[in-house]
Amino acid sequence: MSRYDGLSLSQLIDLLHPMVTPEPVSMAPATSGWWVLGGWLLALMLITLGHRVAAYRRNRYRREALRALDALAQQEPAASQAIAVLLKRTALGAYPRRDVAALQGDAWAAFLCTSSGNDPVVTAAAPSLARAAYLAPVNDPQLLAAARRWVQVHRA
Numbered sequence: 001m002s003r004y005d006g007l008s009l010s011q012l013i014d015l016l017h018p019m020v021t022p023e024p025v026s027m028a029p030a031t032s033g034w035w036v037l038g039g040w041l042l043a044l045m046l047i048t049l050g051h052r053v054a055a056y057r058r059n060r061y062r063r064e065a066l067r068a069l070d071a072l073a074q075q076e077p078a079a080s081q082a083i084a085v086l087l088k089r090t091a092l093g094a095y096p097r098r099d100v101a102a103l104q105g106d107a108w109a110a111f112l113c114t115s116s117g118n119d120p121v122v123t124a125a126a127p128s129l130a131r132a133a134y135l136a137p138v139n140d141p142q143l144l145a146a147a148r149r150w151v152q153v154h155r156a
Helices: 009-015 032-058 060-074 080-094 105-115 120-134 141-153
Strands: none
Touching: 032 060, 060 080, 060 141, 080 105, 080 120, 080 141, 105 120, 120 141
């Protein structure tokens, strides 16, 4: 007969050794390679964030020009002269003054075409945009659309 005969279940459970729990597994990387990789990923994320913030700041003039075009569109006659002035002011904010300030007429139209990468909307309206500053104010939605397109697509 064994010494466990005649014992109840609760008495048998009391005779068991306490359960030994293993140490918790560390979530920290075990090798230095993971630390290096984590550092590189963190640096890459910070560099990307820096570039995005810089691009956002660089494009502030675009956002302001688009807001001004929206305000012009809300006016009853969307003054073509105001659109021309706004385009010139935007170009002066994006390009060196010596390259843009003296442009007028055909040279201004050519600049609008080339700086937009020969965008079809801008190319079609470039002569009208170049003459808009010298004509009586007209309400031309195509002129406004072409100006908006140039502000969006030009490469500065």
